[in-house]
Amino acid sequence: MIDAYRKLWPNRTGVDAIGTEEELEQKIQIELNDELTHPRVRKTRQQKLELALTRIEQSELTVEEKNNLSSLYKKIAAQ
DSSP states (O other): OHHHHHHHSTTOTTGGGOOSHHHHHHHHHHHHTTTTSOGGGOOOHHHHHHHHHHHHHHSSOOHHHHHHHHHHHHHHHHO
16 A cells, blocks of 8 residues: 555655555545645645545556555545
């Protein structure tokens, strides 16, 4: 799952430092909460999830990688 995330975000800062599934989930949590964006321009959690799922679907990942990564995003968004 970590490799699929790295393929999806090849130039994102900190992606190479992800070493465990827990770190990956934390990174996705930060992304969904839009924590790295200025508060006035933050998107909602639902908007960020939709953008991520669109990016996953349009990526060159394998079908299995897409399904697993999409499921992980949805699971984290539901928390």
